[in-house]
Amino acid sequence: MPAYYLEIAIVLLGLGLLLADAFATTLDRRRLGYIGLAGVAGVFAALVFGVNCQASEPLWGFYATDTAALFYKGLALVCTFFVLVLALEYAPVLESYRDGKPGQRGLGEFLCLPLFLCAGLMWMASMTDLLGLFVTLETVTITFYVVVAYMRRNAGSLEAGVKYLILGALSTGFLIYGLAWLFGLTGQTNLAAIKDVLADWQGDTTPLLFTMALLMVGLAFKVGAVPFQFWIPDVYQGAPTPITAFLSVGSKSAGFIVLIRLLEPLLASPIRGAVLLMLAVLAGATLLVGNLAALTQNNFKRLLAYSSIAHAGFLLVALAAGRPAGGVTPEGVVALYLGTYLVMTLLAFAVLVIVRKAGGSDEIAAFDGLAKRSPFLALALVLAMASLAGVPLTAGFFGKFFSIVLVAGTGQWVLLGLAVFGAACGFYYYFKVIRSMYWNEPAKDAPPLVFSTLTGAAIIFLGAAVVILGVYPKPLTGLLAP
Amino acid sequence: MILAALIVVPLVAAVAVAAGAPARLTSLAAAALNAVLAAAAVLAFKSAEAGHQLTTTLFTVLPSPELKLSLGVDGLALVMVILTALVTLGAVLASPAAVARGSLRLYYACVLLIAAGAMGAFASTDLFFFYAFHELALIPTFIMIGMYGSGDRRSAAWKITIYLGLGSLVLLAGLATLFLKLGGTTFNIPALTAAAATANVDAGTQSWIFLTLVVGFGVLISLFPFHSWAPSAYACAPTPVAMLHAGVLKKFGLYGLLKIALPLLPLGSQSPWVLNLLLFALLGNILWIGFVTIAQRELDLMLGHSSVMHMGYVFLGIASHHVAGLNGAVLLMFAHGLSIALLFFLNGKIRAGAGTTHFDRFGGLAKQAPRLGLMFGLATFASIGLPGFANFSGELLVFFGAFKNVAAQGAVWLPLATILALWGVVMSAVYGLRAFRSIFMGQPTANAATVPDLTAADLATALLFVVPLLLLGFFPNLLLHLVRPALAALTGQP
Numbered sequence: 001m002p003a004y005y006l007e008i009a010i011v012l013l014g015l016g017l018l019l020a021d022a023f024a025t026t027l028d029r030r031r032l033g034y035i036g037l038a039g040v041a042g043v044f045a046a047l048v049f050g051v052n053c054q055a056s057e058p059l060w061g062f063y064a065t066d067t068a069a070l071f072y073k074g075l076a077l078v079c080t081f082f083v084l085v086l087a088l089e090y091a092p093v094l095e096s097y098r099d100g101k102p103g104q105r106g107l108g109e110f111l112c113l114p115l116f117l118c119a120g121l122m123w124m125a126s127m128t129d130l131l132g133l134f135v136t137l138e139t140v141t142i143t144f145y146v147v148v149a150y151m152r153r154n155a156g157s158l159e160a161g162v163k164y165l166i167l168g169a170l171s172t173g174f175l176i177y178g179l180a181w182l183f184g185l186t187g188q189t190n191l192a193a194i195k196d197v198l199a200d201w202q203g204d205t206t207p208l209l210f211t212m213a214l215l216m217v218g219l220a221f222k223v224g225a226v227p228f229q230f231w232i233p234d235v236y237q238g239a240p241t242p243i244t245a246f247l248s249v250g251s252k253s254a255g256f257i258v259l260i261r262l263l264e265p266l267l268a269s270p271i272r273g274a275v276l277l278m279l280a281v282l283a284g285a286t287l288l289v290g291n292l293a294a295l296t297q298n299n300f301k302r303l304l305a306y307s308s309i310a311h312a313g314f315l316l317v318a319l320a321a322g323r324p325a326g327g328v329t330p331e332g333v334v335a336l337y338l339g340t341y342l343v344m345t346l347l348a349f350a351v352l353v354i355v356r357k358a359g360g361s362d363e364i365a366a367f368d369g370l371a372k373r374s375p376f377l378a379l380a381l382v383l384a385m386a387s388l389a390g391v392p393l394t395a396g397f398f399g400k401f402f403s404i405v406l407v408a409g410t411g412q413w414v415l416l417g418l419a420v421f422g423a424a425c426g427f428y429y430y431f432k433v434i435r436s437m438y439w440n441e442p443a444k445d446a447p448p449l450v451f452s453t454l455t456g457a458a459i460i461f462l463g464a465a466v467v468i469l470g471v472y473p474k475p476l477t478g479l480l481a482p
Numbered sequence: 483m484i485l486a487a488l489i490v491v492p493l494v495a496a497v498a499v500a501a502g503a504p505a506r507l508t509s510l511a512a513a514a515l516n517a518v519l520a521a522a523a524v525l526a527f528k529s530a531e532a533g534h535q536l537t538t539t540l541f542t543v544l545p546s547p548e549l550k551l552s553l554g555v556d557g558l559a560l561v562m563v564i565l566t567a568l569v570t571l572g573a574v575l576a577s578p579a580a581v582a583r584g585s586l587r588l589y590y591a592c593v594l595l596i597a598a599g600a601m602g603a604f605a606s607t608d609l610f611f612f613y614a615f616h617e618l619a620l621i622p623t624f625i626m627i628g629m630y631g632s633g634d635r636r637s638a639a640w641k642i643t644i645y646l647g648l649g650s651l652v653l654l655a656g657l658a659t660l661f662l663k664l665g666g667t668t669f670n671i672p673a674l675t676a677a678a679a680t681a682n683v684d685a686g687t688q689s690w691i692f693l694t695l696v697v698g699f700g701v702l703i704s705l706f707p708f709h710s711w712a713p714s715a716y717a718c719a720p721t722p723v724a725m726l727h728a729g730v731l732k733k734f735g736l737y738g739l740l741k742i743a744l745p746l747l748p749l750g751s752q753s754p755w756v757l758n759l760l761l762f763a764l765l766g767n768i769l770w771i772g773f774v775t776i777a778q779r780e781l782d783l784m785l786g787h788s789s790v791m792h793m794g795y796v797f798l799g800i801a802s803h804h805v806a807g808l809n810g811a812v813l814l815m816f817a818h819g820l821s822i823a824l825l826f827f828l829n830g831k832i833r834a835g836a837g838t839t840h841f842d843r844f845g846g847l848a849k850q851a852p853r854l855g856l857m858f859g860l861a862t863f864a865s866i867g868l869p870g871f872a873n874f875s876g877e878l879l880v881f882f883g884a885f886k887n888v889a890a891q892g893a894v895w896l897p898l899a900t901i902l903a904l905w906g907v908v909m910s911a912v913y914g915l916r917a918f919r920s921i922f923m924g925q926p927t928a929n930a931a932t933v934p935d936l937t938a939a940d941l942a943t944a945l946l947f948v949v950p951l952l953l954l955g956f957f958p959n960l961l962l963h964l965v966r967p968a969l970a971a972l973t974g975q976p
Contacts, residue, residue, distance in 0.1 A: 326658075326666035327547035371588070379500075386621055389647075392614030401610075401654070408658040409666070420651040427647035428640075431624060438584075439628045439636065471551065472543060481546055 001050045003065040003126065006043050006073065007119045013039040014115035021108030029107040033088045036111055037081060040118065044077040061190045062129045071335055071479055072125035072257045075342060079250045080118035082346045082458055086242035087111055089455045090353050094240055097151035110150055114246060117143050121254050130179045130189040133258055137175075137222075140254055141168055144247065148239040160238025167221070167231045175218025181211040191265060198269035208271045215262055216278060222255035224312045226285040233293075236305035241356060244301060245349035248308045249342045256315060256338060260331055267322070279320035280415055286313035287418045291425035300352060301362040303429060304345070307388060310422055311341060317419050318403040325409025328402050332480035337399030339476035340469055344387035344396050347462040351381045354451045364433055369442025374449045378437045380459050383466045389430040390423050395469035402480075484523045485536055485553040485605040488563065489598055489615075491515050492570070496594035505590040506579055512594060513567075513574040516601070520567035524964075527560055532967040534559075534607055534672060543610075547661075548668035554607040557965040561812060562604040562730075562737055565819045568946065569729040570597040573722035575943040576827045578834075584629045592622035593722045600730045604737065609657060609669040612742075616702075616734050617650060623723060631718040632833065633782075638718035645711035649701025653738075656694035660746060663687065671741065678746040688750025695743040696760055703735035704790045705797065706766030713786030721830030728789045729823035733815045736796050740808070744800070744972055752803060760801050761899045767794030769902060772909035776916075781829050781839035784917055788865065788910065789822045798903055799880035802896060807883020808969045809962050814876030816961060817951060821864040821873060824947035828858050831940065832921070835933030841917065846926030851935035855922045857944040862914040864951050867907055872954035872961075877907065 017032045051070065087094075091107050098105040120139035127133045145168065149161020183189055185207055186197040201208065221228040236244045266275050290310030297303040318333040352362065354377060359366045371378040387396035400423055407416050469476065495512035499505050527535055534554030543549040555563060573593060581589055599618030606612040620643065627639035661669065664677045697708070704712035712732075716724045744751050751757075771791040778784035796818070799811025831854060832847075833839050848855030864871035884900040936944065954961050 326662050327544075371584075382621065391620060392617040397614070401658070404655060405658045405662065405666075408655060409662045416655055420648075420655050423651050424644065424648040427644050431621075431640075431643060434621065434624065435628060435636075438588075438625050472541070474543075477544060480544070 001046070003051050003070070003073070004059065004063060006047055006051070007122045009043050009046075010040070010115055010119040010122065013043075014112050014119065017112045017115065018109070021112060025104070029103065029111065030088060030091065032108050033084055033111040036115055037084050040077055040081045040084065040115070044074065044081070047074055047077065061192075062132045063126045064128045065126060067479055068257070068260075068331065068335065069126040071339075072253060073122045075253050075338060076118050076121035076125065076250060079121075079246060079253070079342055079346070080114050082350070082462070083114050083242050083246045083250075084111060085454055085458045086245055086346075086350060086353050087114065089350075089451060090240060090242050090357065093357055094151060097154040097157065099153065106150070110147065110240075113143055113147050117147075117246065117250065121250055124254050125257050128191045128261065130183060130191070130194075133261065134176060134179060137254070137258060138172065140251070141172065144243070144251065147243045148235060148247075150243070151240055154238075156238035157240065158238075160235040163231055163238075164235045171218045171221035171228065174214050178211050178214030178218060181207065181214060185211065191261060195265035195268050198265045201269050205269075205271050208266070208269060209274060212266055212271060212275055212278065215266075216282070219255060219259045219262065220282060223252055223259060223315070224255075224286075224309045225282045225316060226289045226309070229286065229289065229309050229312075232309055233302050233305045236308070237299065237302045237362070241301065241349060241353050241362075244304070245346055248304065248349070249338075249345050252308065252312060253338045253342075256334055259319070260334065263319075272322075276320055276322045279316055279322075280412060283313055283316035283320045284415055284418045286310070286316060287422040291422040294429045295425060297429065298364055299362050300364050300367065300433065303364070303433075304348060304352075307426070307429070308345070310426065311337075311388075313422060314400055314403050314419065317415060318406050320412070320415065321406035321410050323410070326402075326405045328405065328480045330406060332477075333399065333402040333406060335479040336402065336473065336476045340387070340395035340399050340473070343462055343465045343469060344384050344394070347380060347459065347466060348384035348388065350455060350459050350462065351377050351384065354449055354455065357451075358447045358449045364436050367433055367436045368440040369446070370437040373442050373446060376456075377449060377459070380463045381437060382434055383463050385430040385433050387466045387470070389426040393467075393470045395466045395473070397470060398473050483538060484519055484526065485555065485563075486538055486540060488516055488519050488523070488567070489553075489602045489605060491519070492594040492598035492601065496591045496598065499587050499594065500591045502587070505586045506577065509574045509577070509590045509594055513571040513597070516597075517567045517571045520564050523555065523560060523563060527555070527557075527964065529557065529964050530967070532556070532971055537607065547666060548670055548673070549610050550608055550670065551606075551611055552608050552670060553605045555605060557968040558737065558740060558812060559604050560964055561816055561961060562733060563601065565733065565816050566597065566600045566604060566730050568950070569725055569819060569823045570601075572823055572827060572943055572946055573597070573725040575939070575946075576725060576830060577722045581630060588625070589630060589720075592626045593726070595619070595622040596626075596723065596726050596731070600726065600734065603734050607671045609661065609671055609674065609742070612671070612738070613650070613654065613657060616731070619726075619731055620646060623719075623727065626723045627715060627719045630720040631723075632720075633718045634714065635718040638714040641711040642715035645701060645708070649698055649708065652694060652701065653698025656691055656698050657742075659694070660691050660742075663691065664746065675745045678748065683747075683749075685749040685753060688747045689753035689756050690750075692743055692747045692750035692753065693756050693759070695739070695747070696756065699735035699738045699743065700763070701735075702738075703732055703793050703797075704767075705793065706763045706770060706790075709767065709771065709790045712790050713783055716786035716789060716826070717780070717782035721826055724826040724830070725823040728786075728826060729819040732789070732793065733819055736793070736800070736811070736815055739800055740812070740969075740972070757801055758895065760797060761895060764794040764797035764801065765899055765902055767791055767797065768906035769909075772906050776909060776913045778913070779841050781832065781841070781917060781921065784913060785822070785825050785829055788913065789818075791906065791910065792818050792822075792865070794903065794906065795877055795880050798884045798899065799876075801899075802880070802884035802886070803973065804883035804886050805969060805973045806879045806886070808972060809965065810876045810879025810881075810883055812876075812965050812969070813872060813954070813958055813961060814880060817864070817872035817876050817954065820947045820951050821861055821871075824857070824861045824944060825865060827943065827947075828854065828861060831936065832933055836929040837932075838929065841920035843929045844921040844927055845924040845930060846922070847930045847933060848922035849926055850930050851933055853936040853941055854933070857936065857941070857948065858922065859918055860948050860951075861944075862918050864948075864955075866911045866914045870952065870955045872951050872958065875955060875958040
């Protein structure tokens with residue numbers, strides 16, 4: 001079965017649910033969510049068992065199904081699945097910030113849009129053409145603009161949407177200009193052909209450097225690298241929490257797959273040294289800013305935003321190494337890191353959704369005494385925080401470990417020192433949440449924490465994944481070996 | 483299988499306790515079982531053979547680079563396993579039957595997790611899991627000190643967590659570089675040791691990696707000047723956590739130096755400038771911290787500082803590169819682990835009774851609590867290094883070995899450092915005896931009446947530590963014959 005059937009299936013599913021939302025006025029919108037979940041799970045099963053990635057010829061040179069593409073498709077599907085679970089849990093909060101009759105406040109649409117995001121992300125993973133990359137990137141970004149501003153009566157959500165729109169449009173402008181330059185220099189839109197042209201590049205490399213700079217502006221915005229990270233804290237904090245989770249995991253993965261694909265021709269060209277230097281500088285700055293800024297945060301959602309910048313720094317450290325070391329490749333480490341990042345971030349956001357729904361606040365103080373109120377949720381969040389901090393024997397350690405191995409292999413000691421410093425900072429701000437849960441007493445009028453069985457099952461699954469992947473990362477190591 | 487069981491038993495017990503099994507009973511059963519398993523491991527171990535024994539590979543994490551959960555013990559690791567099992571049993575026996583705040587289940591679960599982490603770190607023959615298991619103790623420690631500790635527990639908990647976190651990350655950077663320099667294909671420690679002999683890494687690079695490892699491990703061992711987390715952390719920690727940290731987890735760093743840094747970096751570990759730095763630091767531990775310990779007026783802080791101070795001797799033994807020095811270092815690690823655990827246990831009893839451990843508030847406690855006084859006296863004399871206790875044998879070997887100065891002829895100031903280090907013995911006598919006199923001798927004060935004497939169970943717990951200390955004091959070969967092959971291999975290298 002060709003791989004593009006998967007995206008077609010997701011798009012059709014999304015359209016079907018959208019039509020159902022439009023015309024079936026008395027339907028419980030949650031049903032749409034359940035159908036969406038079943039559909040995504042089915043497509044994921046088809047991906048794992050059905051797709052043959054060896055033989056297929058790229059569609060007109062646009063669409064490839066190499067191992068990396070299939071891995072990122074799988075990431076997108078898993079992420080969408082859990083985001084839909086979180087969206088179903090978050091529904092009461094969402095509906096309180098929108099107008100309309102009860103049951104008709106836009107929940108249906110909110111459950112369909114992640115499916116289109118998923119399709120866009122899956123397409124993006126396979127794209128090997130400049131135009132294809134751009135179109136799918138824009139599909140995803142514009143859909144994100146819509147869902148970030150979804151809570152119309154919440155000023156924070158609207159502000160986040162506007163900020164994301166304006167800054168995103170600006171960065172897209174830089175990106176498309178860079179893509180235009182790339183096309184102009186090489187006369188090709190297919191990435192493999194571009195790589196061939198650039199590898200034989202003679203003469204002045206200034207146009208190449210200019211192109212690289214333009215592309216890096218656009219891509220650094222997407223992944224949240226310094227100095228283009230300013231949108232992340234406000235957009236993450238204002239957006240509906242399930243969408244923040246999707247941004248944090250899905251958008252970041254998309255940004256990195258695009259970064260890897262676009263940088264591949266540039267790394268084969270004469271400006272390879274400059275590209276790696278640029279990545280190293282970005283990585284170092286991102287590690288510093290992301291970690292230092294997170295130290296002072298008192299709002300859990302904003303803390304997660306800055307921590308996602310810090311994690312982007314680690315991922316860039318892996319890419320800045322530029323060559324395999326110790327039996328692992330940079331692209332493989334990025335894939336492993338993103339896979340573990342998905343599990344631990346979604347776990348943290350799941351607990352946040354439940355606490356936010358009960359107490360109405362995203363502050364760290366809202367987690368006070370969680371160990372007493374709900375030992376189950378407290379344990380889940382401890383696992384998530386430990387994994388994000390990079391405590392060994394949790395999933396999050398492998399990514400940091402192999403990033404450090406890669407950078408130690410290149411002898412970039414400053415970057416290694418910054419990575420060590422960044423990880424140490426993490427011990428403070430992630431453990432602040434653990435402190436709040438265990439050391440502090442719960443507030444007198446703390447509301448009871450209620451969550452559905454589906455969310456509970458999702459938390460158990462993610463928590464188990466964090467622990468199991470900590471010692472047995474086999475499902476995620478397919479791309480590691482050179 | 484014995485080694486796998488040694489790790490799995492406390493882990494399973496921790497999960498069971500968290501899920502609702504009777505906390506104290508389950509933990510005691512697990513700790514007792516671990517002690518039995520450790521004894522079985524000793525009986526199954528053939529001390530004449532070099533290399534790792536009782537090896538198992540539980541599963542493969544990655545084929546390339548070779549990363550497996552493989553377990554095995556050589557003599558050195560076996561000594562550490564015995565120490566961990568003994569101190570775990572003591573720590574669980576020292577844990578209370580009820581806690582004032584928080585849940586008892588969480589308390590015992592955390593103690594068991596710390597013990598499991600320590601056991602796993604010593605039993606691993608894979609570099610990755612050696613590092614990873616030690617970190618298992620980080621979060622339980624954070625929770626335990628912050629929730630169940632005493633005094634300024636919150637800031638102590640932050641200090642230990644961030645300091646140990648930073649130290650272990652520096653260590654990780656060093657281990658990652660070492661792994662790559664030795665081929666970057668395997669994490670298996672015996673394989674890496676074999677590769678180190680043929681890898682031809684130049685001396686300069688080796689020195690820098692060795693320095694990184696010394697700093698990384700040094701933070702975990704509270705090497706001067708990276709020691710400031712330790713005294714307050716041990717003083718504020720609940721008794722079982724203090725016993726496990728000061729007794730066992732601190733030794734992890736020393737074990738790492740002996741098992742990994744010395745064998746894998748033969749040239750780097752002998753480089754004069756790194757050794758001089760190390761000597762400077764360990765003298766800081768012995769002399770500077772020694773003086774600070776003398777200035778302490780509270781027993782728990784004094785014990786915390788003294789445990790930092792005694793690490794200086796072990797470092798001296800390691801720096802000596804002499805077979806006597808290394809044997810002394812291992813014996814002292816074992817002896818200090820037992821003696822400091824016993825001292826913290828007794829300190830916990832005093833603090834639980836009187837609510838304070840300040841010297842000025844006590845006096846004449848020995849009249850009212852003679853068993854407590856006897857045990858404390860024995861523990862103090864062990865810690866000072868009185869002949870007859872294992873600590874003396876260890877320190878003696880360390881001093882003889884270091885004074886020989888076989889390491890990097892001339893450029894290293896080992897003999898001078900040894901002479902200066904000898905003063906540490908005097909200092910520990912000063913503060914140890916002063917503590918004993920202040921608390922147990924003289925006129926009884928009001929606080930003395932509130933501290934009950936040791937019950938029969940407490941006495942048995944204390945004897946659990948005293949008996950090995952006396953036994954090894956008179957017959958140190960009982961322990962040393964286990965480690966001799968492993969350490970002989972170490973010093974056989976150039």
